[in-house]
Amino acid sequence: MGIIFDKEKEVIEPKPNNTDTSEDVEDSGRGHNNIDNNMRGSTPVDPWGSGLGESDVKPVGKRIRTVAMRLGEKSEEIIVLGTELAVKLYSLAPSHSTSFSIEKTDNVTLRFNKGESDSNEIPGSGMSGSMFSRDAVVYISIATVSNMWNDSQVKFEFKAANGEVAGESLLLLTSIALSLDADINRNGSVEETFEVDKSRWTWGPNGQGAIILVNCDNESVRADGERDTEDLWRNGKDDLLDMSMLVINFRGPNLEESGLPRDYRLRLHTSVETSTKVGIYSLEGTPFWDSKRQVIGKKRKQVEISFQKLNLLRDGQVRFAVEGIQYPDYDFDGIVPIHLSLFQVEDDVQLPIFKDTVTFRVSPWIMTPNNLKPKEVFVCEMRSQKSRNFVENLRELTKEVGVNLTVVKPGHNRGDRWMQDEIEFGYSEAPHKYMPVVLDSPRDRGLTNYPIFSLLGKDFGYVTRETYLEEPNSLDSFGNLEVSPPVKVNGVSFPFGKILIGGTLPGAFNERRMLKVIRNFLSAQKVQPLVELFSDWLTVGHIDEFMTFVPTNDKKSFKLLMASPDCCYSILKKLNREGHGELVLFEGKKSDADGLVNAERTVKDLLRDTDLDKYNKTKQRYLDWNRDTLKRELGLTEEDVIDVPALFHTVDGTGADAIFPGMVNMLVLGNHLGIPKPFGPKIQGICQFESYMRDQLEPLGVHCHFINDWESYHVLLGEIHCGTNTRREPFAYKWWNMEF
């Protein structure tokens, strides 16, 4: 059995666990020694049992604590289940003794270190020996919890050569069960553990270590636009479900009884650094703490647990909920260790006699590539009939595909139609919880408030990166942030693909790049390595202007589509050669004063434009540089790439813009593509660019839907992809199963 949060009540309840092995443990007849199985199993009716027998979490052996004893004296010690006390026999024994005997209560197990002494273990009673070496040590362990103080004993007796008793010492023992537990085997529930190194966090299907989410959604009833990470309170049961369980398991007599020789203190604590990365809440409420307020967080790095109150709790469990406060970043690797220490107080020094550490890792923020199933498409409707027409066309497509369409009306989009650029949808995940999380671009135009006021909410998280050191530029818009499908490169798998951003060329300086704070954030997520492409040659400078990924039904399951002037010229020359030189491109379109709209033009006329040819030859070189880089970084072959006809020109003499709607700048919804209508030359009413696209893609099981975006996006230097955004299903694969 394990424990999980109850989804209905603001409490936690035991959860049946099908793989409970506690009975098997009893069957094995290990009796008091069954803690060797790394789980509590001291009583057959133990309701907590174990989920650990099935995991690969390895025991690290008992922790040893040396206890100080003196001849002729009585000592009292606490022993924690799963640990050993060490008594240095040679230090305790009188110098003229030649033999010793040790008696013990039944529940005590003794172990004698090797060395030169001939010792005998006498099961059930004790051990004795005739002499002992310099380094003789007796190790003491107990497998059951004491019912009362000092109910276990070990008695040491030393005899001189003449048979007289040379000295004796008595060790009175109180055994307690104490552990700090979390979902270290990642099965969604918490098990009590012994002798396991819970401080290690390891990757992979055989890895171990608990996981927390950054609690960046908003379940506060008080504040709009404020994330749950920003307050020091927990906001009802829904907020609790975002968090991970942390449990102190304690059984044993009250350690605060009066008359005890020493004081004991039990504390949950973190380092100063960690305390800024985490919020911990108690689920116990009074008599412990104000249960809604952080017990550990940026204002408190430790909390004391009262034994008096501990003994009042059901099963001696103190239950906490843990939230992440920050995503991994350049200065934070996502690792969050939490410690539980039992201190023995003497002379104002609090000596830790037992320490248990649980290490959490903060879930990364994960991007969703085009091959994941779409759940919701977002688009802005502007105050124009053309925009409304576009939205209607999009509605038809989403209806056909069966995806929800969310239309952001003029009042909310505040004149900003670039839905792709303001946000990037992603998610975080823990074994107990999936949370979609939107990354908000530092690009702050009309849509700037949309993510925080309209997307952030219950179970919908929000994260952003901003800086006062640099000014955002066009490359910080998230049309410039994409992610590949899963790839394998030189034998190494990237099950979440690689993140792609646009920037400048290696070795170039003082050019436009994405802000360092964003690049740092993306890199630090680790599960999707970052690849920087060359997009600065474009006026807008976004990689979605020249590339996309389309899911296909062939073996590789996707194609990389790349804009290609070479491909476009090849089609046009073929048409010309075949006698179609008088066909018209961009039919009915007219130049405007700014030259942004491209007028109707014949194939022949366009092919005669040597300046255009030369200009596009250069752009093809930049595209080929990106193409070579993508093939190398994603392990793609030539067969994995489809060239898409495109032509570029420049208006201001610096940056390049698409002459006709960039078809790669498409909306990908499963095997349905919403492609900007290219207005290419028509034969018998069929656009030859469209027909090229259908020829390439339809054999791969992909359906092409050409949508007119000329007036609503193209003339403003964007296309359908720039004007939409898509929330997708998460990967089925779990990020913690990656191997590094």
Next chain:
Amino acid sequence: MGIIFDKEKEVIEPKPNNTDTSEDVEDSGRGHNNIDNNMRGSTPVDPWGSGLGESDVKPVGKRIRTVAMRLGEKSEEIIVLGTELAVKLYSLAPSHSTSFSIEKTDNVTLRFNKGESDSNEIPGSGMSGSMFSRDAVVYISIATVSNMWNDSQVKFEFKAANGEVAGESLLLLTSIALSLDADINRNGSVEETFEVDKSRWTWGPNGQGAIILVNCDNESVRADGERDTEDLWRNGKDDLLDMSMLVINFRGPNLEESGLPRDYRLRLHTSVETSTKVGIYSLEGTPFWDSKRQVIGKKRKQVEISFQKLNLLRDGQVRFAVEGIQYPDYDFDGIVPIHLSLFQVEDDVQLPIFKDTVTFRVSPWIMTPNNLKPKEVFVCEMRSQKSRNFVENLRELTKEVGVNLTVVKPGHNRGDRWMQDEIEFGYSEAPHKYMPVVLDSPRDRGLTNYPIFSLLGKDFGYVTRETYLEEPNSLDSFGNLEVSPPVKVNGVSFPFGKILIGGTLPGAFNERRMLKVIRNFLSAQKVQPLVELFSDWLTVGHIDEFMTFVPTNDKKSFKLLMASPDCCYSILKKLNREGHGELVLFEGKKSDADGLVNAERTVKDLLRDTDLDKYNKTKQRYLDWNRDTLKRELGLTEEDVIDVPALFHTVDGTGADAIFPGMVNMLVLGNHLGIPKPFGPKIQGICQFESYMRDQLEPLGVHCHFINDWESYHVLLGEIHCGTNTRREPFAYKWWNMEF
């Protein structure tokens, strides 16, 4: 053959390499294709050959660059040896062509990607085919360097179904050899490489990646106390020998000839971050640069290499020397990538058509444990006869052991006798160079200027960590910084041991700890993990007050010695029981007004002191906590620890001090120990504490020398170890062979 720095001249020379395999390569008959062997071997008389055949540096395959061609046009391209040019045949071919043929000069190798085309490779001439699929690509490589521009050609011809020529294109090729090379196989010399991923740096005996030293010694004739890292100049040939070689290997025609269709630029460059971690100097001098000034460093992150001048150089090699500027730290992992890029310039865009990256790692700073051979002992002489006596005793010991003794006279030590506390000796190492480096403590007392003015010098480095955020305390003295011998813990080897420092207990706050800047520095060195012990209970608070390591002749080869009141009481009680209760400890010593000196006292009297007994029982618990921690962290058994008699008392009611000279606070010189004379109870003139020590250590091949330090150190709360320091031989094991 490889190249190394010439130790005599300020230049570099080719060095014969015994493992030269270039002849073998020729024997294999690979001819022009022998670059597959990842080395230059294009001519039988090639003087550079390879040292790489013997290493585990794996080829990563040829990098591919797509080149843009147009039908009916002549293109000119540069091809770098070890790379391939890709021509998209389907993009180049006229649409009505049905077959193609390719002719080429002899030195060109063609490869056709798979796909549906039936193509034939025709050795020596070219290839042809009858049709080609959408993704047909021809890959072109050349294995020899061009003697002149455009001396290689590939001609593409396309034919229509009727047999007429449908179109043709000509590709004129100039092949060059270009690589950035360093000692990536760590054999002390630099080899030219092809098709190897030199950007990877990996640990282990089969690892790859070059190494640099932090150039923190001082070979400047101008400045005293200034490290070579602090200037932007190189300081003569000695300074050069501290650096690592970086070589641009270039062969081919001049790329700056007039009349070429494009401009080319060759640049060595780093990121902004890396440029602050490294200094790069040219060894070529004029006509290149001022050879003494950094060409890359914190003021310059790139440098242009002129082809005109390149062709003037012997063998087309531009040689650089690289120095590290910073040790690894919390914000720097020691990894330093340097790039060489060849840019093709067109329309003001510099497109990198070839990039080679060499990654260096900065050598960590490594501490030297007691089991390493001592080279030099340092001690301060004070203005007193007792100090002079102590120094004389020490001189005898070092003479016997055969180690140099350096005595810092009163004028230089400025009244500060604590030689251990001001500095820690360590070293850094690269395959070509070993450099001792002193770590200077932020503790700034009388000896503060000693390390920078008296130790720092030619081939003797200096590093320190300071902060304005925290005030140093006694725990920042380096009596509180030690390192264990090599250990194995739970199957994991630590061939350089672990670093040990003293601090406070886990879970305690606002107590004394070593400064975070020092802890960060030590952790970041990585090869010696950091373990924090509990030393704050002592007035001075240094771990050398209660522990040391002694090399022994048994299997484990060392013992951990730990101060133990239990052990002391055990000896005293034995004496008392055997009728020696009237023996005198601390004979002739008197209390002074401050109570710092402990008066003569009998065994019986001391045993009657119940307050002292109680006090030491508590201290034994702290020591046992450290003992348990050390055993766990260093993988030690009880047999690996020797208890050393010690007693503690408190004068001010807070911190603990040793009552009699702390014997663990010793000077370890091989198997000779300089131990503080304990002034214990004597039987027949033999001190029983000394005799206990001899009994424990002499069977292990260790010689004990007891030296009186009572007045010169003990009464001032230190002992021999505190008052001395030892420079030792480095480990034979190389740090880059560690595996992580």
